Amino acid sequence: MEQPKEPHSVSLKGADFYTDLLNHQFPLPLPPKSSASYINPGTALDHKPGENDDEFIFDPVLTLPPSFGSAYVGETFSCTLCANNELLADADRLVSSVKIEAEMQAPSGTNPLQLMQADDDSPNPQVKPGESLQKIVQFDLREEGSHTLAVNLSYSETTISKDQAASSGRVRTFRKLYQFVARSCLSVRTKVSSAPSADSEDRQKYIIEVQLENMADGTITLKTVTFNTKPTFKSTSLNWDAVQSDMQHTSSPVMAPRDVIQIAFLVDQRTDGPDKEVTKDGRIILGQLSIQWRTEMGDSGFLSTGWLTTKRR
Known part of the structure; x- marks a missing residue:
């Protein structure tokens, strides 16, 4: 050439x-x-x-x-x-x-x-x-x-x-x-636990615990962290954006390099929802975690995890 x-x-x-x-x-x-x-x-x-x-x-x-x-x-x-x-x-x-x-x-x-x-x-x-x-x-x-x-x-x-x-x-x-x-900008670690339920055993609840660590060289601001469930379930945020009658929204978390933050979601099975989706090895598919952030210079970032699953009872 x-x-x-x-x-x-x-x-x-x-x-x-x-x-x-x-x-x-x-x-x-x-x-x-x-x-x-x-x-x-x-x-x-x-x-x-x-x-x-x-x-x-x-x-x-x-x-x-x-x-x-x-x-x-x-x-x-x-x-x-x-x-x-x-x-x-x-x-x-x-x-x-x-x-x-x-x-x-x-x-x-x-x-x-x-x-x-x-x-x-x-x-x-x-x-x-x-x-x-x-x-x-x-x-x-x-x-x-x-x-x-x-x-x-x-x-x-x-x-x-x-x-x-x-x-x-x-x-x-x-x-x-x-x-x-x-x-990698964010390190994501997840844990799925069964939550006690006052309803019948057919309606199950789960707690999704997430640990986020800022792996970047600069500060980032978390904009939204959502858990997108399968149609069988519904998700409730337990974080800064939680909606309660006696709670107001707080400002978005700011994470300096190597800062760690813990977040959680309550996943509840719908009474009128479709049947659970199960993997080949018999694990229940709950949903995906989606995270959006902005850097200190205003650039946006987005990350979505794979499907989170749990063992069948």
Whole structure:
């Protein structure tokens, strides 16, 4: 695969889930303002110049280096791909049919990515000198281990003769790889116990005890923790979001790194519900635990466990 010569380049910016490695960097060089290829560096900022918050500890430009550390399972990988045409305005070459493709190589296999438009562009745009083509990548992280974002860029390069006629053209392609590791954000441990019931033995109750531990490097806020039961059962929260006549909702728990929190649910069998669902080895299927949280930077995360079961009486 032929490598393109300068001044063509590709840069990536905007990893919004991992902020420890943010640094101030402009994707394009800064020629004199009198130059035809001058681009305002403010276009690389995530907000308008002059709106910076002096108390905000991070730089206003988010960049994605070739190796940027860890992401967390349950969160969404998100970044912007920028293909910049750095030719001078009077160059004897023309760039057209620019196309960006990306795929995520996860431990379970390769996943083609559907890129979203970051600006108004045509399917095969002609990126003029000093302009850029931007695409947004989003990928839900669902497994631990090494991930690789593979980016392919292709474009047509046409040489213009002195009489402004296209004399020759060729297609150029190149590929860049960006690696990171997806780690577990929350450690979940569960325990199912039978609860005493004043009703007949046919109507059973269970207590679901859950221990959550923050395995991330930063603080997270738990938004919702629910237990989604099979139709045979119904679930009642015994946590901060419990609804009682003499109890008001408390604020969502905030967990610092390595903090542990205990939560519980009461699972009651419905009197008019369908029959219990049983696994091949004779265990009763109760339901699934669903957890939603937000990081200290506002990114959302979601985790769902497998089916929780218990032995038949």
